[in-house]
Amino acid sequence: MSTPVIEIEGLSKRFVIRKDKSLKERLVNYHRSKLHKDDFWALRDVNITIDSGSTIGLIGPNGSGKSTLLKMIGGIMQPTMGSVHLRGRVAALLELGAGFHPDLTGRENVYLNASLQGLTRRQTDQYFEAILDFSGIERFIDTQVKFYSSGMYVRLAFAVAVHVDPDILLVDEVLAVGDEPFQRKCMDRIRGFQHEGRTIVLVTHGLDTVAELCDRAVVLESGHVIADGAPRDSLRVLRSEFEQARQDDIERHQSTADSSPTELPRAHIEGIEVLSGGVPVEEVPVGAPLTVRVHVRADEPLENWILGFGIETAVGQSIYGTNSKLLGVHLPALNGALAYDFTIPATDIGEGSYMFHGAIANEAGAEVHKLLEGASLNVAAEGRETGFVHLRTSLTPSAALR
Amino acid sequence: MAYQHEVRLQELAAEPMRPAGPRQGFFHGTFQSIRDVSSRRELLNQLTRREIKARYKDSVLGFFWSLAKPLAMLFVYYIAIGKFLGAQRSIPDFAIFIFAGLTSWQVFSDIVNLGTGSIVGNAALIKKVYVPREVFPLSVVGSSLFNFAIQLFILIAATATLGRFPTGDRWLYFALSLAVLVVFATALAFLLSAINVYLRDVQYLVEILLMILMWASPIVYSWTLVQNALAGSNGVRPPIYPWIERLYLANPMTLVTLGFQKAFWVAGDAQPVSIKNGVLITPYPPGLGRSLFLMLCISVVLLWFSQRVFARLQSNFAQEL
Numbered sequence: 001m002s003t004p005v006i007e008i009e010g011l012s013k014r015f016v017i018r019k020d021k022s023l024k025e026r027l028v029n030y031h032r033s034k035l036h037k038d039d040f041w042a043l044r045d046v047n048i049t050i051d052s053g054s055t056i057g058l059i060g061p062n063g064s065g066k067s068t069l070l071k072m073i074g075g076i077m078q079p080t081m082g083s084v085h086l087r088g089r090v091a092a093l094l095e096l097g098a099g100f101h102p103d104l105t106g107r108e109n110v111y112l113n114a115s116l117q118g119l120t121r122r123q124t125d126q127y128f129e130a131i132l133d134f135s136g137i138e139r140f141i142d143t144q145v146k147f148y149s150s151g152m153y154v155r156l157a158f159a160v161a162v163h164v165d166p167d168i169l170l171v172d173e174v175l176a177v178g179d180e181p182f183q184r185k186c187m188d189r190i191r192g193f194q195h196e197g198r199t200i201v202l203v204t205h206g207l208d209t210v211a212e213l214c215d216r217a218v219v220l221e222s223g224h225v226i227a228d229g230a231p232r233d234s235l236r237v238l239r240s241e242f243e244q245a246r247q248d249d250i251e252r253h254q255s256t257a258d259s260s261p262t263e264l265p266r267a268h269i270e271g272i273e274v275l276s277g278g279v280p281v282e283e284v285p286v287g288a289p290l291t292v293r294v295h296v297r298a299d300e301p302l303e304n305w306i307l308g309f310g311i312e313t314a315v316g317q318s319i320y321g322t323n324s325k326l327l328g329v330h331l332p333a334l335n336g337a338l339a340y341d342f343t344i345p346a347t348d349i350g351e352g353s354y355m356f357h358g359a360i361a362n363e364a365g366a367e368v369h370k371l372l373e374g375a376s377l378n379v380a381a382e383g384r385e386t387g388f389v390h391l392r393t394s395l396t397p398s399a400a401l402r
Numbered sequence: 403m404a405y406q407h408e409v410r411l412q413e414l415a416a417e418p419m420r421p422a423g424p425r426q427g428f429f430h431g432t433f434q435s436i437r438d439v440s441s442r443r444e445l446l447n448q449l450t451r452r453e454i455k456a457r458y459k460d461s462v463l464g465f466f467w468s469l470a471k472p473l474a475m476l477f478v479y480y481i482a483i484g485k486f487l488g489a490q491r492s493i494p495d496f497a498i499f500i501f502a503g504l505t506s507w508q509v510f511s512d513i514v515n516l517g518t519g520s521i522v523g524n525a526a527l528i529k530k531v532y533v534p535r536e537v538f539p540l541s542v543v544g545s546s547l548f549n550f551a552i553q554l555f556i557l558i559a560a561t562a563t564l565g566r567f568p569t570g571d572r573w574l575y576f577a578l579s580l581a582v583l584v585v586f587a588t589a590l591a592f593l594l595s596a597i598n599v600y601l602r603d604v605q606y607l608v609e610i611l612l613m614i615l616m617w618a619s620p621i622v623y624s625w626t627l628v629q630n631a632l633a634g635s636n637g638v639r640p641p642i643y644p645w646i647e648r649l650y651l652a653n654p655m656t657l658v659t660l661g662f663q664k665a666f667w668v669a670g671d672a673q674p675v676s677i678k679n680g681v682l683i684t685p686y687p688p689g690l691g692r693s694l695f696l697m698l699c700i701s702v703v704l705l706w707f708s709q710r711v712f713a714r715l716q717s718n719f720a721q722e723l
Contacts, residue, residue, distance in 0.1 A: 005414055053411070072422065072423075073422055076423065076529065076532045077423070077720045077721060078718070086422055087417040087418065088414050090422075099526075099527050099530065099531055103456040104459075111448055112448045115442075115444045115448040116533060117531070118445075119444070120444045144459075196407060
């Protein structure tokens with residue numbers, strides 16, 4: 001059971017790009033600036049309803065409108081069209097120590113920041129010990145924050161944000177600054193929040209974080225929602241989007257830089273097949289022998305090249321990879337199409353579904369082509385293990401004398 | 403945990419949906435804005451403290467500097483205008499006279515000047531957190547009034563030392579003038595801070611206008627001198643002179659300055675009433691109290707108007723900064 005806490009309907013945001021700012025420039029360019037006013041839609045017709053207690057990741061390439069959307073939810077920017085409605089107390093953790101005044105001490109800033117998030121002085125007094133304890137910077141609390149390191153900044157900022165008892169917490173790409181123990185502390189805290197039924201909206205480029213933490217992910221691209229659903233599906237969409245962008249980049253490179261020394265040969269991977277016992281399979285029992293067949297086509301002679309493949313989990317976490325160079329195999333020059341077999345004697349990977357990718361690189365290691373999700377495979381097991389590897393573990397009483 | 407979850411869910415479900423950020427609408431939003439700001443009193447308080455604390459944070463003498471400027475101005479005007487230009491001869495207790503005017507002027511110029519820059523200066527905050535943006539100009543008003551209180555204390559102490567402590571209905575003039583000053587200055591701070599976001603030239607313009615306005619108020623010279631100059635000479639009074647006089651009195655800061663002088667410059671009452679060129683010269687314009695009250699009403703309307711303009715413009719602050 002849950003209730004919507006954020007409702008975004010038909011939300012669009014337009015920015016006008018104007019380069020003249022002073023009165024003189026505006027007067028001189030009055031007619032021209034009217035004509036050449038650049039419009040830029042940061043968000044276009046976004047519809048999202050977020051239920052209480054859910055954790056949403058907003059992901060997408062740079063400049064796709066993630067942060068703008070977060071600011072609209074936070075009420076910092078106003079929509080050009082559409083509306084954002086919400087309920088409950090909102091706390092925002094938007095940027096490293098925004099709302100910290102460098103000349104004030106940590107203590108004074110805690111009070112200032114807490115009041116920015118809507119806490120009264122008495123409430124802050126009450127939470128102060130907890131905030132201090134969470135931040136772990138007791139020694140420096142009476143130092144001016146301009147002397148803080150960026151890690152100390154974010155510790156204090158996060159400590160305040162999680163203590164204001166928000167119903168909705170907006171987080172914009174800040175957690176990456178703290179050291180590992182602190183990051184873990186933050187993650188634990190966020191998990192605690194999830195337990196307590198709070199809603200978290202997270203903007204991040206850390207796709208693993210999304211896979212790990214979120215129960216829903218929204219992919220934005222140039223202001224449009226291109227995927228909205230379970231993290232694994234959204235992440236797949238985003239990764240293929242990234243892959244497409246990279247592919248375009250490589251192609252552009254190939255078509256423009258004809259005479260440059262870093263010229264990349266024209267070749268690509270046509271497909272990947274997963275075979276067991278000589279026949280294509282979609283599912284194998286754990287431990288079965290496997291052949292990964294990679295079909296390569298070279299439109300011009302391909303010399304001194306490297307062929308590789310890799311295995312990823314469904315959310316895109318890489319678990320295995322190898323290539324001809326690592327295997328110590330020198331591939332002869334190729335002109336035309338040919339298939340190569342990577343032979344795996346036993347598929348000792350854990351139960352689950354996996355994706356295979358193949359890649360071609362030149363001798364320097366620069367990527368020529370990469371085919372993501374060229375094949376998929378389910379590994380079936382009896383549920384004796386968890387994790388990504390199959391270790392054939394058994395349990396017996398120890399024979400050693402006590 | 404599960405229980406907490408349920409409680410939160412029920413509380414949330416009971417709450418109505420509200421739009422994110424400020425409400426739109428020119429006329430409807432007045433009460434909403436007042437409610438928004440007053441619900442964030444705590445923040446206003448904190449921001450005011452920040453303004454006060456951070457201003458002279460790393461200086462050794464710290465707070466003393468907020469006093470140094472008006473005292474230096476007092477000294478300069480006292481010597482240059484009082485002694486050298488001889489204004490002292492026609493103005494009894496010249497130091498008190500000038501300090502009363504300077505004290506009111508200082509708080510006015512602080513509110514307008516710092517208020518104009520308050521939105522741009524807090525860009526980092528405005529772009530990151532939503533709070534009713536009115537709190538930034540208002541925090542400047544708060545911190546300026548704090549400085550004002552200290553100067554006022556010195557002024558009152560000086561009148562007491564000279565044995566001419568203001569009593570009776572003089573305090574009424576003080577209260578009325580202060581009200582006009584604060585309301586009028588706050589209105590300007592709202593208006594100018596919002597416009598300054600779109601047109602940064604405003605902050606430079608404000609400095610110049612403030613300088614002109616200061617000399618257009620009877621701070622370092624007396625109202626009597628103005629009347630004398632505008633009375634004409636040798637039986638001739640150009641018809642524009644009464645209009646200039648009216649215009650001069652339409653400046654709210656003229657009225658405020660006169661009100662402050664009426665309140666604290668006790669020796670000023672001894673100024674004689676005279677007739678020059680057929681024009682009656684009085685120490686204070688007739689009906690000063692009524693004029694101040696009228697000006698207060700105008701300022702309140704102006705404040706409302708400024709706040710509405712501010713509310714209208716603030717929706718684009720985050721992207722314009």
